[in-house]
Amino acid sequence: MSSEQAGNKTINFMGAYLPATVLSVVLLIASITALTVNGLKFGLDFTGGAQVEVSFSQPADIPEIRKILNDEGLVNPVAVLFGSDSEVLIRSQGAMSDGGETSLARRLAGVSANAALVSVDRAPRDRGNYAQSLTFSGVSAADINDSVLPAKYFGSIEVSSAGSNVVALTENSLDTAYTDELLDVLAAKTGTDVELRRSEFVGPQIGAELRDEGGLGMLLALAVVMMYVAVRFQFKFSVGAVLALVHDVIIVLGFFALFQIDFDLTVLAAVLAVIGYSLNDTIVVFDRVRENFPRMRKSSPVEVINTSLTQSLERTLITSLTTLLVLMMLFIFGGELISGFALALIVGIVVGTYSSIYVSCNTLMWLRIVKEDLMPPVKEGSEIDEMP
Known part of the structure; x- marks a missing residue:
């Protein structure tokens, strides 16, 4: 599909990539400040x-x-x-x-x-x-x-x-x-x-062990994600995916630190689930970007990314909204034992949907993604071998 074929139906997402970058930076600074000043209010699972x-x-x-x-x-x-x-x-x-x-x-x-x-x-x-x-x-x-x-x-x-x-x-x-x-x-x-x-x-010793293992689990998940996306797509895509995940995790943790909501193992599980949810959404967008680069040869990277985001927008919104409806019911009627889990996922899905559109694709813009990045390398002598 060319940019001309997309016509007026293509939404200019990247037209706001600078304001979106500023918004993300502000949210990250606010979250890191809340984590530094207030810290997480660890629940019984961590404090004993x-x-x-x-x-x-x-x-x-x-x-x-x-x-x-x-x-x-x-x-x-x-x-x-x-x-x-x-x-x-x-x-x-x-x-x-x-x-x-x-x-x-x-x-x-x-x-x-x-x-x-x-x-x-x-x-x-x-x-x-x-x-x-x-x-x-x-x-x-x-x-x-x-x-x-x-x-x-x-x-x-x-x-x-x-x-x-x-x-x-x-x-x-x-x-x-x-x-x-x-x-x-x-x-x-x-x-x-x-x-x-x-x-x-x-005992608090058990809590400290669980806290350390949970943190190591998140770091390991991010490392595996980066390797997977680098192999599946390209290194610039892996940087965008990991930055989006780090962005989501820090903002969710900052939200809990800012409002001093109990952070227990159910919330930690929700944070890990946010990583998987956000990554899935990002991979869908990246897959469209990768497919559209060869198809839209005469289009600029900005046009390719806008077209890819427009094509995947309906799927992203429907998935996010239906998931949020279920989580809202859990938060309202699920009781206090599961309220923290539901709240973390609600915040994570909202932020994750935003980061899949802007943080991951903004990173591609900042890293100056071009069509050649997705082309397989030409082997030496291949042109000679193809000559009659």
Whole structure:
């Protein structure tokens, strides 16, 4: 197809390649700034923390449960339905002992205005079945009784003076004690029976390992993409494809850093999916560009690229819009567990559609793509061999 045949139906995409380049640079600078200043707000999968699954005897009121968890002093608590409308997954970026310290401080305030919890340590190994050692200041040994450390939660207790402080050895740790106490608080404030199904702690060392492996996975994916496109098309195409992918990933990460949205493994999976989605769209455009260069011999590279983008525009818009419709439904009705995944894909697909049109093709313009770049190299002596 020649540029004359394309006629007025061809959209002049590359007429805006300079403003588009400026827009991309601005978005990248804003995203990198957000990542540098705010950083990503890593979720429980990366930071470590407590995770408790509880069952309510009646459908759970999630907003009320979240308010209770915040009042109890847990660090960035999250409560989501899990499996049914009465099963709730509670997650906190800190340990359950964070809530235990808040609850203990309330009880100490009833004893003395100067009472405070000084430290929480492991109990000495030679002290039998005691799990933890709690050191208090501003109180006497007689003050540390069942009203401060309820036996219902802490088990057996041994209290002794240590200089100006008081040390209490407890059978149950603050984590275990507060997990049991939290069940009672939830039951009392929601008016339902609450049963503990599962309680665990994800250590930060596991989170760091997952974070590092996820980052290496993205870098490996970009390297493989660059090699594939270079072999399938040409080196200039591979540079355009990788720059488009890097552009998409940085902007998605910057969006999450700017608005401080939890970044967990589901969001990381969405970022990797954005790489695949954006690459697929870019490959479709590049394939048209490669096909049209030999067909439109008298046309300039700008005309070839505009014609290729116009021919693939309908397919790009239909694919993107139908995918976005599904993701919007997931974001609105899918619940909090999957909202981050859906949001990352929504942002990624919008940015990826834009980058497939402008970032990848703009790179071809900046690298001055010409018809000869796509022609196979002529072997030495081939012209002589073709002579009669």
